[in-house]
Amino acid sequence: MIIFLFGADSFRSSQKTIEIKNKFFKSDSSSSGLSVFDFTENVQTKDVLGAFITANLLAPKRLVIVKNLIGQGLIGEQKEMLDFLKKKKEELISDKDLVIIFWEKDSPKKSSALYKFLESLGEEVKKQSFEKLTGEKLNAWIVKRIKSLNEKCGISRGALGKLILFTGGNMFCLDQEIQKLVNFSDGKIISEKDVEEIVKAETDINIFNTIDALANNNKKEAIKLLENHLQKGEDPFYIFSMFIYQFRNLLKVADLKENCNADEYEISKITKIHPFVIRKSFAQTRNFPLQKLKIIYQKLSDLDTQIKTGKINIRLALDKFVAEL
Numbered sequence: 268m269i270i271f272l273f274g275a276d277s278f279r280s281s282q283k284t285i286e287i288k289n290k291f292f293k294s295d296s297s298s299s300g301l302s303v304f305d306f307t308e309n310v311q312t313k314d315v316l317g318a319f320i321t322a323n324l325l326a327p328k329r330l331v332i333v334k335n336l337i338g339q340g341l342i343g344e345q346k347e348m349l350d351f352l353k354k355k356k357e358e359l360i361s362d363k364d365l366v367i368i369f370w371e372k373d374s375p376k377k378s379s380a381l382y383k384f385l386e387s388l389g390e391e392v393k394k395q396s397f398e399k400l401t402g403e404k405l406n407a408w409i410v411k412r413i414k415s416l417n418e419k420c421g422i423s424r425g426a427l428g429k430l431i432l433f434t435g436g437n438m439f440c441l442d443q444e445i446q447k448l449v450n451f452s453d454g455k456i457i458s459e460k461d462v463e464e465i466v467k468a469e470t471d472i473n474i475f476n477t478i479d480a481l482a483n484n485n486k487k488e489a490i491k492l493l494e495n496h497l498q499k500g501e502d503p504f505y506i507f508s509m510f511i512y513q514f515r516n517l518l519k520v521a522d523l524k525e526n527c528n529a530d531e532y533e534i535s536k537i538t539k540i541h542p543f544v545i546r547k548s549f550a551q552t553r554n555f556p557l558q559k560l561k562i563i564y565q566k567l568s569d570l571d572t573q574i575k576t577g578k579i580n581i582r583l584a585l586d587k588f589v590a591e592l
Contacts, residue, residue, distance in 0.1 A: 268360065268367070269367045269391070269392045270287070270393045271368075272368060272370045273396055274371075277397070278442065281370075283397070288330065301330050302315075306334060312344045319359060328366075329365050330368070331365070335370070336369065338371050338373060360391050369385065406427055409431075416449040420452050426461060429543060432543050474509045474513060478513060479554075493586070503581045517552055517555055521555060521557040523537060525557045
């Protein structure tokens with residue numbers, strides 16, 4: 268059996284992989300039949316192919332997980348895998364003792380020959396794409412996750428909005444904070460106050476405060492707030508991602524507000540951004556004209572490229588963004 272898991276929501280695709288792995292462990296408690304190869308690390312393709320075809324004497328059933336081959340593997344490595352799959356396709360698919368998972372952290376390039384091949388197999392391969400959850404789908408996932416941890420526990424609508432706002436919709440962060448909130452609530456309804464006290468919200472709240480300071484042309488205060496984040500040891504990459512996240516929201520809100528005369532409810536419905544986030548953003552657009560937001564977002568995009576290509580240090584990029592805005 269071959270399984271292909273991918274998509275922008277790497278948290279849920281990872282959870283699916285864990286689910287399959289746990290099911291496999293029921294028949295192989297020693298985990299001797301499990302092999303994991305991650306192409307973000309030093310992996311030899313021949314070792315992966317060997318795991319496909321070599322039976323384990325101690326554990327006849329085998330689970331082979333191949334991570335990030337399309338996204339991170341070299342062209343030669345992908346070709347070697349593709350050639351092997353073309354030759355051994357029928358044998359691998361019909362082997363009832365073998366499960367192969369191809370897992371990609373993000374949405375793989377559809378132009379990749381390996382991606383096209385896996386897609387061409389149709390129902391012979393179990394494929395699942397995990398797209399980012401937004402709006403009511405994200406709300407429903409959070410409620411379901413809470414119930415899975417404690418059936419008696421629930422969450423208020425306001426607390427739900429703040430939880431999404433404070434975590435930036437990051438699924439890994441969301442899951443961690445949900446577990447903390449459920450443990451803290453002890454079967455009660457999670458309130459806005461609970462979220463404010465338990466969730467690591469200080470970073471995200473101060474991002475709004477920093478943006479407010481910039482909007483009021485108070486760069487001194489903005490730099491001070493940024494420095495407070497960094498002195499506390501908060502991840503500068505996360506802070507930068509929150510700047511991108513919030514200015515992207517501001518740009519969407521300002522565009523619909525100015526060009527379509529849309530209100531908060533309409534903007535939330537169109538963008539699928541949570542109403543709580545829209546409410547905050549709507550207020551901030553009063554200080555940010557649409558044209559200025561376009562320039563700001565372009566600066567963030569340029570800095571993001573420079574960071575990823577190693578042309579600028581993340582700390583310097585943050586200072587540069589705040590100082591030059």
